[in-house]
Amino acid sequence: MNKSNDVISENPVKQKVLTALQRVLKPLVRLALAQGVNYQMLLETLKVVFVQVAEEEFKLDEREQTDSRISLLTGLHRKDVHRLRDQPDNAQNQHSLVTLGSQLVGLWVSDADFIDAIGNPKPLPRLASVGGELSFDRLVARVSKDIRARPVLDEWLRVGVVHINDDDCVCLNTAAFVPSEDFDSKLFFFQQNIHDHIAATTHNLMNITPPMLERCVYYDGLTVEAINELKIMGESQGMVALKAVNARAIELQAMALTSSAANQRFTFAMYFYHAKEKQAPR
Helix, strand or coil: CCHHHHHHHHCHHHHHHHHHHHHHHHHHHHHHHHCCCCHHHHHHHHHHHHHHHHHHHCCCCCCCCCHHHHHHHHCCCHHHHHHHHCCCCHHHHHHHHHHHHHHHHHHHCCCHHHECCCCCECCEECCHHHHHHHCHHHHHHHHCCCCCHHHHHHHHHHHCCEEECCCCEEEECCCCCCCCCCHHHHHHHHHHHHHHHHHHHHHHHCCCCCCCCCCCCCCCCCCHHHHHHHHHHHHHHHHHHHHHHHHHHHHHHHHCCCCCCCCCCCCCCCCCCCCCCCCCCC
């Protein structure tokens, strides 16, 4: 007899959590299978996450976290725990690969120098010798003095973030940094956005105060035409809020550059998901 199954069956809260996790994991498993990640690969990753969370968030006050305690918390063998605690956290190394691009686009779609009268990002002369302070060269320099504009432009042209018009101006293709071909960049934002959304809901489910903002609008029984109308409305209204928060965040970040207390980050996001309803079993 499986004792763990007996414990779960006697605890309805655990069963509800497992049922919820099963649904949450479905799109993640879909991605895994589409990219050739099988069960054994995912299982090893799951072990790593269990060890990391137990290590970081379930410590006893003023006591060193041990392999034995992590083994007790997670159900993993102590040898596995010892092995996995020595592994580097590779996820942190991806942050710098995409952050520069998101900062550049954030500046381009919000700073008064780089947007037109109705708030759209201006086409920017490619070279500072032509456009001066209102050029793509200067946009990059505003964010980083260490990276030249040309490599950034070449990469953005490759992945479809920008195009160059007949006047040799760089034009932003989208109002947000969503490359059409760069899988690594999209994967970075996938993990960043999904992690933060789930972290906010987990925070609230655990009744930690103050609660975090996590709201949605949900309706079913709609036609495809209705979905298309609401999708356009959601995107346009959502972008108004995103641009406003983005602009203020840039201002506050600049004001906090010399503050030792500037050690906080945030994510404010939106999404619109739609799918055909599954028929209820008869």
